[in-house]
Amino acid sequence: MNQFEKRAAMALASIFSLRMLGLFMIYPVFTFYSKQLTGSTPVLVGLALGAYGLTQALLQIPLGFASDRFGRKHIIAGGLVILAIGSVVAALSTSIYGVIFGRILQGSGAVGSTILALNADLTREETRTKAMAMIGISIGLAFAVAMVVGPLISGWVGVPGIFWFTALLSLLGLFVLYGATPEPKAARSHRDAEAVPALFKRVLSNGELLRLDFAIFILHTILTASFIVLPRLLHNVGGVHEDYQWVVYLPVLAVSVAAMLPVIIVAEAKRQMKPVFVGSIAALLVSQIILTFYHASLVELIVMMVVFFTAFNVMEATLPSLISKVAPADAKGTALGVYSSAQFFGIFVGGAVGGWAYSMGGYSGVFGFCALAALVWLFVAATMPKPRFARTYMVHVGDVNDDEARRLAGEIEAIEGVFEAVVVPDDGVAYIKYDGKVVDTEAFTPFGTQHAAAAS
Structure with missing residues (x-):
């Protein structure tokens, strides 16, 4: 990558991570804050947590198409402004319905696919994969930082402060967009980075790609549902106050990332992708089964969280790689667009169904639902053909x-x-x-x- 491309990739990775950081920060703290909101119920809390995923899933591909006509930066700027407005609505709301509406607005700023398209405009074909990898890494870092920073900010200024901070991050993203992101010479379609309407039928009829779309859907369904109960368990069972739960998340995520790295090396360098893939699902399933029946001590919670997040991180790293391996040579962008929409729809379903499961069966209801989802996923994955490298x-x-x-x-x-x-x-x-x-x-x-x- 030359200096121009490095500058472009770093700027776009910053914009992407600023967006996602704000959206992720409420995960570890929202269940506590929801008790203060008028009309709050477990089902509505779950909807509030996952609502942004629905509008993200529905709008990101259409907004990517719109950027071909109206300009990448115009669409990205509009999405950042909508994210800021949604954050302000959520910050000012005193009812659960207002927060849900704010979260829906936040998700409407669905410019992830447009950012990737602008990245393609600003990079050469032979260096584009490296630039996209930088963006992918920034998203993973944003999630890890959010798990630590969310409780810290909540303890300082409360959850409304997190929403205000998210709005500020959105405006900072505008500054990066117009102050640090280079101007492309021209915007054109890139089949490796964005969806192409003519290729949807081909992608949606590919059984291997659908299997991977199902995988990311289930993975984020389980993740979102888990955060309906994990913070409560850490507080009620582990005795960890909500403002200090970052003390748990930080080492758990650090250990899980360290444990993930050798697994990824085995999967890629030793060409053991399917065993690693299926094994990670099995590990995730085991963690959910154990938590369904046993969640009575902090040590047990931490150990199962390490297992869960290690498996989660392995999946987050390997699934995009598998999409690239499986997708037709000229349809990678379309395949990734469908995959990303499935991921965000999983966030919505995880919040909605997870909230319902909590209302019906408490902690065990949520973990039982996650275990069932993981079991179905394991059967689907076990029949996948060995991917070609x-x-x-x-x-x-x-x-x-x-x-x-x-x-x-x-x-x-x-x-x-x-x-x-x-x-x-x-x-x-x-x-x-x-x-x-x-x-x-x-x-x-x-x-x-x-x-x-x-x-x-």
Whole structure:
């Protein structure tokens, strides 16, 4: 990556993480604050926690399409303003219904796909994956920081203060957008980074991709449902005051990240993705079963939280990688768009059903629901085929017609180690899926150079 691309990726990663930090911070503290809200019930508390996921799921792909027409930065700025407005509404609300409305507004600023599209506008094909990885890492860090900072801010200025802080972060995101993010030369469609309407049918009929969409849906359903009861358990059973629960979350997350790293190395470097994937689901299932029947001590809670978050972190890291491996070469952006929508819909369902499960069965009701969801997921995952270890690479080939595109794709596919090659004349790009242990990207360079030179 050159300096221009590094600057662009860092700025966009900052905007993404600022958004998500504010949305995540209420997870560990909202159940306590909800007791002060008029009309609060377990079901409505769950809805308030997950409501933003519904509007995120429904709007992020349409807003990505809108950015093609109205401009990336305009759509991102509008989304940040809506997030700020929703945060202010939630901060000023004294009823659970007002907070739910505020959370729905927060989710309406669904500009994640637009940020990725702008990232694609600002990076070359061969460096784009690195830039997207920087954004992905920033989201994971935002979640970890939110688990620690949320209780700290709540203890200082209360949960309304968290909503005000979220609004401030949104405005800070506007500053980064217009003060630090470079201007793209032009906005165009990028099949590796954004959804393409013509490819939805292809993606939604792919059983392997649907299996992975189901996986991220269940993972975030379980995560959101868990936060309806985990803070209460830490307080009521573990004796940890709500303002000091960060003392638990910090070491738990640190240990889980440390435990995750060797597992990811085994999955990728040793090509043991399916055993790691299925094993992580099994670990998550075991943690939920144990918590369903036994949650009487702080030590037990902490141990099960470490198991849960280790499995969660492994999944968060491996699922996007699996999407990239499984998706057709020219449909990665569309596959990731559907995947992300499934993730946010899981957040909504986890809050709604988790709240209902708590009203029906208390702690055991929620963990029992999570265990059942994990069990279904385990059966679905156990039947998945072993994923091929394909990497994706893009080469700018310049202006080619349909016949030249087909010939070029055939030449690339003839290289040993290449699984698939698609050349899209409208994009002037060859999308290649290959085995990195068999062929190096150097083998693709002549195709780009040759056709770029011919076009000039």
